[in-house]
Amino acid sequence: MIKGLYEAHLPVRDLNRSIEYYKGIGLEFSHRHEDKLAFLWIEKNKSWLGLWETDKVELEYHPSIRHIAFQVTLEGLKQSVSWLNEKGYHPREAFGFEPVEPFVMAHNGFAHAKIHFNDPDGNSLELICPLENPKKITKRMYLSEWEMVNGER
Structure with a gap:
């Protein structure tokens, strides 16, 4: 359906x-x-x-409202911090991660790498891509750390 x-x-x-x-x-x-x-x-x-x-638009932000996540490729996500900064759209801290690079939120069988930023009205925006998680990692970490742990670097 x-x-x-x-x-x-x-x-x-x-x-x-x-x-x-x-x-x-x-x-x-x-x-x-x-x-x-x-x-x-x-x-x-x-x-x-x-x-x-x-x-x-002054409604206080909560993840259940005023949030959009745009799917991107992994290569695009790796360039996202510099790409956003060049456009004047600044990544922001999320889930305790400073916006120096994308970070990974992993769950048992799947994971996502992402970076967050806000539009001019404080709406929460996110660039995200799914990752394979064959090692069933559950820890959150920066993408560069994820790649080292998974032998991709």
Whole structure:
């Protein structure tokens, strides 16, 4: 039945500023709907992000709301800190990890490498990619440490 996520939505204060911000991280503008809503493709014709202009963006952040994780390749993720900084979008601390490089959150049979950053309205954004976890590691660590532990470096 369910095949994937088609859309997600975030509140923003300034729709034009946010459209430019999200175009800057690689999303493709699709269209505006009236004056307060815009859609950008995350993956063309597959999934998009709706941005709603509102003065109600002061809601305190919680991981269950105001959060989007964009899947990227491992190679892309390895370049993400410098890529974000070059664009003026600064990675942030998350789960106790400083934003010096991506980090890994591992669970018994799977793992994900990721880096977090915020948009201009404090919405939490994440670049993430799945990793194989044949050693069934459960410890959180920086990606470079993960690669050493798994003999990939």
